[in-house]
Amino acid sequence: MSRLTALWQKETLALLRDRHGLAALFLMPVIFILVMTMALHDAFMPGAAIDVGYAIVDLDGSPHSESLIRRLNKAGSFRHVANVDNPEAARQAIRDGRYALVLVLPKGFGERLLTPAGVDGQPTEPLSLFVDPTLNPALQLAFRTQTSAALGTLRADELTRKAGKLFGLPVSANAPDRDWPDEIVSIAVQNDRSIRPPSSVQQNVPAWLVFAMFFVVIPISAILIVERQQGTLQRLASLGLPFRMVLLGKLLPFFIVNQIQAVLMVGVGMFIVPIFGGEALVMPQGIGLLHWWLVAAAVSLAAVACALLVASLAKTTQQATIIGGVGNILMGAVGGIMVPKFMMPAAMQTLAEFSPMAWGLQGFHTVMLRHGGFVAILPSLLPLLAFAAATLAAAIWLNHRQSA
């Protein structure tokens, strides 16, 4: 036991003096969590206002065009920022970057609302949407859809009003602005009770925690490569210390480092993110907390074993930093750390299934968002543990081969 204690003490001292390693393990993920949680704050809020403004050119000036404008304003997702007199001024405003969207309501819009071909047999001039070409196409589509929806309700109301008149039914005075209970509320489906869908902080804290855990590759490889290059591993072997004990001496300290990372990242999510205006992280309670820790432990074992394999493959610290750093960024990009998996196209979502980071993130989401139990997290735990065992075995085999 004194041998293991000596190994643990040595690893701890070496890590405490590795400023770059400490920054990669603790500072980097904290910054990522804060920045990404703030940046993606609205992306995870259903119905949140979109920070894009639109202007309107009302060439008709009829009660119907004004009603459409009011309906668009009520929808609230896009901000109505101005009215513009004519289409040319609107084009210039978009070129100047003042507006991203301008809706032009043509003359005769109200008159031809229910008679598209017109009473005179002439085709109706369509509504025009001027767009800034740099605007996200999804937002362009969203505004078109919102306008179509408002137009649809306006036509329906007008039709109802005219039909009512025809059949002598009572008609309310404010018919053009009638509200329909058409708001759609998102409800997340979970095992025990229903809460709102995940917030930005609930997505980002586990994601960047998984990413940070895998960054133990930097300090682990820094120490192991120095040990190999300087003949320290040989010296330890000559003292009768088996290589598996050298690895065991690294597993526990870095497992504990991963647990400290977990506590720190959760603390940032719960207490620091709200200071910056974000939502506080909600952690599972009771047995859920144990399940959460099981996922964290499995991610940690996979991360440390993977780091030992990278350190065994690399000849120099620079190589390890490149292989480990770039490998982690790729695993993170593919595994839904940087771009959430649900935002990826189907092919990329399939590819994400091959990233150990995705397995870990999936496990955290199962516990935190779906309140899944032990059986529910097994599909995440088993591949992580298998990955840990395989990479550890490969690291041991490589080191035996190199020393033979």
Next chain:
Amino acid sequence: MLHIDGVSFRYRGAATAALDGVALDIPTGSVYGLLGPNGAGKTTLISILAGLQSATSGQITLNGIPLAEARSADPRAIALVPQDYAFYPMLTVAENLHFFGGVLGLQKTELRSQIEAAIAFARLEQVVGKSAEQLSGGLRRRLNLAIGLLGRPKLLLLDEPTVGVDPQSRHFLLDSVAGLPANGTTVIYTSHYMEEVEAICQRVAIVDHGKVLAEGPLDALLRCDESVVELELNAELPPNLITRHETIVEGAMKYRLKLASAAALPRLLDDLAGAGCAVQQLKVGRENLEHLFMRLTKRSLRD
């Protein structure tokens, strides 16, 4: 007594054996020199003795017990001081000693007393709190040696322990190593530096291409025909004496002469005195290690 009998070893995929039937007897309580050029097989032999490699064939016993058993019975019996600085640069001198002592299984009081002894032996008192990466080359060598002494090994394997150190530290290290047998430690010492081996080793083995070319007490190995004379003069050797004797110029005013017989020595000395050449140093019937090595291997030790 370390008894090495017919030990052979071949690296995987190598065309020739790194060691080929090596047989040596290394007496307890001595400093034993292992000489050979790069690739001769010295480090391979050291690795086998340190338990890092297993011999393909042959036997090694320590005081009559097979080496592997002796190591299992007492893991601290054999210690290796590699040529590299095999410690942790980010840890202090004290932390390095504490770590390696811990790996050896030393506990509390024993660990403390052995660390203190190693620090005193290597005279590291002034740098105990310094990180190893801040030490000079000489101090790093001393730390490397001090770590090897933890656990009080019976057999200490020193692989080129003075490479890259200043003359003062080299002198200190040689004195320290020469004193180890008095404390009950047998030392196997490999080096490129002939003068180091001549200065501290009682017995020497010369190896090349995995074979032992010569082995025995240093005096016996260096003893040669008494008609061979080594001279160091205060002036150039007169041309008539060069032509009269078979002469090799070994350096500035340093000569090696093969006389017709040992009886020709008095006349040579008279001739030198007559020519006004004062003799600074005279060796008769003894060649130096460099010559012995070149004669046996047909190449320089530093090749």
